Amino acid sequence: MAAMTVNHERVRGSYDTVAEQYLERIGGELAHKPVDRALLAVVLEEAAGGVVADLGCGPGHVAGWLAARGAEVVGIDLSPRMVELARREHPGVAFRAGDLLELPAADGEFAAAVALYSVIHLEPDELAPAFAEARRVLRPGGVLLVSFHLGTTVKRLDEWWSHQVDVDFHFLETDAVAARLAEAGFTVTARLEREGLPEEAPTRRGYLLARRTD
Template sequence: MATGHGRVRGSYDAVAEEYLGRIGGELAYKVVDRALLGVVVEEAAGGVVADLGCGPGHVAGWLAEQGAGVVGVDLSPRMVELARREQPKAEFRTGDLLALPAADGEFAAAVALYSVIHLEPEELLPAFVEMWRVLRPGGVLLVSFHLGDEVRRMEEWWGHRVDVDFHFRGTDAVAARLAEAGFAVEARLEREGLPEEAPTRRGYLLARRPR
């Protein structure tokens, strides 16, 4: 496992219950996110969708409600434990974005919503190579991230001691790493933060593993 991921894992273990309570219902007010996730479900055409960095499983649960088979993967064992409790219609695995616990071509589609924000710059390409590996030819990947060029370190989060870095990235930079990994970027979207969210601008990229 790459240096630093233990800090991320421990931080999310610490805030897991609070995260579920505060973030677990976020799709109710995220119209754009639901629309993009709907595209992923349609593209998967009944195949299995991977939720990479699934947290407490709320996105995986939404995908399952739309009729998709879903496998969620998260670095935090506590998050995976909560996801299994809260979302029995989906499968969950503990794993790292740099070494996904999945077979080659296992998934019809994948989403990585704000999970790549904890990767170091040099880890972004290897993570996208792993995502390419676990997608079947023609499969789509939806990636979201905070827009910018800064790194924010958090040592306190909702009253819990943590040690985690948030890497803000530009759309062009993320798109370039996707292309290096072999993806064809098909759509990009940027939006302002919602009142219910942290005050950051958000970026989305929809990419495809060519057939």
């Protein structure tokens, strides 16, 4: 793997630090997210029995949800500690450590992919390269579901759940993300925005479903 940027090292270290708390607090989040579940069901249908990638899988809860509904899933995360927890919690799912800019996967390996709140840790000029890498690992016609916090600010955390961290959260605009997807060779087929739920951080959320253009 190419040398990791300083920003990615900060992200990796921060998520290694909070991994256990993240699993405890967020590992069951799909139970109160009907919109997310509905969109993930679309991804399952689009995959048509092919392998689904969970890019930025964290402790594996989304990958586990997909696998429980019959999908073959590969979860990929920058944080080795997250990958360790994901393997422990979901032993029937394959997990790999890897960077969104250089995914540990073969060309066209996946029928579909999801990237839920993982691109928010990329720098603005890394979005298009990350989407190009996602396109590389998708088969022709494969779909990618991306979600993110809506806005234009950057929120830096130096403390998270009483742990010292150093991580940036980039709030993104739907049109800007759609433009980066188009640059990377995707056609956006659906877009959705919603308000935050009581169980979530108080941010508005954006979703884009895009298909690999061939």
